[in-house]
Amino acid sequence: MRASRRAIVIGGSLGGLMAAHLLRSTGWDAVVFERNDDELASRGVGLGTHPQLIAVLRRAGIAFDETMGIKVPKVICLDRNGKTLVAQPTTRTMSGWSRLYRALREALPAHDYRLGKALRHVEQDPDGVTAIFADGTREHADLLVGSDGIRSTVREQFLPQAQPVYAGYVAWRAVLDEAQVPRDIWAEIFDIYTFCLPDGEQLLGYPVPGRDNDTQVGRRGYNIVWYRPTDRVALAAMCTDAAGRHHAAGIPPPLIRSDVIARVKADAKALLAPQIAEIFIRTEPFFQPIFDLESPQLVFGRVALTGDAAFVARPHAGAGTTKAAIDAANLADCLRDAGGDIDTGLASYERAQLPFGRAMVAMSRQAGAYLSAQLKPREERTAGEIDRDIDEILHAHGARSDEVGAIVAARGLDAHF
Ligand SMILES: Cc1cc2nc3c(=O)[nH]c(=O)nc-3n(C[C@H](O)[C@H](O)[C@H](O)COP(=O)(O)OP(=O)(O)OC[C@H]3O[C@@H](n4cnc5c(N)ncnc54)[C@H](O)[C@@H]3O)c2cc1C
Numbered sequence: 462m463r464a465s466r467r468a469i470v471i472g473g474s475l476g477g478l479m480a481a482h483l484l485r486s487t488g489w490d491a492v493v494f495e496r497n498d499d500e501l502a503s504r505g506v507g508l509g510t511h512p513q514l515i516a517v518l519r520r521a522g523i524a525f526d527e528t529m530g531i532k533v534p535k536v537i538c539l540d541r542n543g544k545t546l547v548a549q550p551t552t553r554t555m556s557g558w559s560r561l562y563r564a565l566r567e568a569l570p571a572h573d574y575r576l577g578k579a580l581r582h583v584e585q586d587p588d589g590v591t592a593i594f595a596d597g598t599r600e601h602a603d604l605l606v607g608s609d610g611i612r613s614t615v616r617e618q619f620l621p622q623a624q625p626v627y628a629g630y631v632a633w634r635a636v637l638d639e640a641q642v643p644r645d646i647w648a649e650i651f652d653i654y655t656f657c658l659p660d661g662e663q664l665l666g667y668p669v670p671g672r673d674n675d676t677q678v679g680r681r682g683y684n685i686v687w688y689r690p691t692d693r694v695a696l697a698a699m700c701t702d703a704a705g706r707h708h709a710a711g712i713p714p715p716l717i718r719s720d721v722i723a724r725v726k727a728d729a730k731a732l733l734a735p736q737i738a739e740i741f742i743r744t745e746p747f748f749q750p751i752f753d754l755e756s757p758q759l760v761f762g763r764v765a766l767t768g769d770a771a772f773v774a775r776p777h778a779g780a781g782t783t784k785a786a787i788d789a790a791n792l793a794d795c796l797r798d799a800g801g802d803i804d805t806g807l808a809s810y811e812r813a814q815l816p817f818g819r820a821m822v823a824m825s826r827q828a829g830a831y832l833s834a835q836l837k838p839r840e841e842r843t844a845g846e847i848d849r850d851i852d853e854i855l856h857a858h859g860a861r862s863d864e865v866g867a868i869v870a871a872r873g874l875d876a877h878f
Pocket of ligand 1: 780
């Protein structure tokens with residue numbers, strides 16, 4: 462009998478781990494190669510979930526129980542004085558990057574997750590595909606999956622023209638330990654999904670698993686994402702470290718200059734509801750520029766792209782990880798359904814995931830259109846780009862899972878859950 466087919470997965474974050482698990486669940490021998498030398502567990506940021514993500518985790522053998530996320534029952538919007546403008550019921554479950562990472566990582570045999578392996582390039586021949594790494598080693602397989610994120614080395618080799626497009630704003634991100642949240646603020650808003658909408662900007666805050674991924678009361682974290690329009694000149698200045706070095710692909714958080722941090726904290730006090738400002742100024746915030754990315758092709762011989770390497774949807778739907786999960790599930794199922802014919806399986810994968818990825822990007826671009834428009838002169842903006850309907854924003858937040866579900870169903874992808 463033929464030994465199981467081998468897949469190399471490039472990128473050991475959530476997208477790569479889910480691709481490896483789903484391929485393994487359909488009989489593949491899948492091994493993950495991650496360029497970082499150390500475990501990636503320190504990315505302590507919150508992640509919204511959707512039912513499709515939870516279903517794919519279940520397929521990977523991971524039960525999404527109360528240790529995996531925190532349910533928020535209500536969403537509110539606070540004004541500049543801290544008064545509640547609008548409140549609505551909601552049903553979102555908030556998890557954390559490192560909680561999902563730990564669950565996926567622990568469920569994979571240690572020898573099938575290789576750290577310190579940076580892909581340099583890919584070669585193909587009639588027998589399959591070979592990955593060549595920066596350390597000079599080579600790995601051969603029947604399939605290579607590029608799950609190596611927005612700056613994908615795999616995509617850069619096959620689709621150098623597909624580049625991320627800056628959306629015109631950054632997301633400031635911050636997490637504070639629950640115990641550090643002032644008591645009165647904790648009692649008022651900790652368990653609630655909270656929006657602040659300063660003119661031209663958008664902030665959301667919600668509880669997440671804390672350090673050590675703990676979801677117990679008292680040991681959780683409070684996560685903030687603050688979208689701020691930032692033109693390219695300002696962005697370039699913010700991405701320049703104290704030594705004057707410019708980090709074009711994104712500045713690592715420890716290198717963000719202290720004056721940049723001091724300015725955003727001063728802005729927090731001036732612009733945000735005091736409850737949120739008091740939390741934000743106690744954190745060590747960092748920022749990520751927001752991009753759109755669409756790949757016109759996802760399969761190149763025996764190479765396939767998934768997750769952020771394939772399409773980057775702005776984070777407003779909180780669905781980037783869900784999208785990567787759906788890519789992983791459909792890739793595994795297309796290959797399974799094609800029997801031994803890998804090329805046919807990959808063609809089916811591309812046929813479904815191209816329109817799916819485009820729809821996810823379009824939905825999230827629409828959700829961020831108000832923020833992108835803030836860099837235009839006021840007289841060139843539409844009425845909706847000047848004034849927002851707060852009820853509508855909170856309602857859209859509550860409807861995100863339905864919207865993701867509709868995109869999935871329209872492409873027949875719900876068959877994978
Ligand atoms: C502000 C913000 C908020 C977000 N909020 C949410 C949310 O609430 N919910 C949600 O679902 N998603 C959210 N996302 C999106 C989410 O983080 C990603 O879409 C998702 O995790 C998929 O990531 P990925 O694994 O495809 O890529 P990444 O997480 O970028 O991982 C790529 C991996 O590949 C590795 N790599 C890169 N190059 C190489 C190479 N040459 N060789 C080997 N390894 C390599 C990298 O080191 C990295 O570990 C948010 C994103 C942002 C920016």
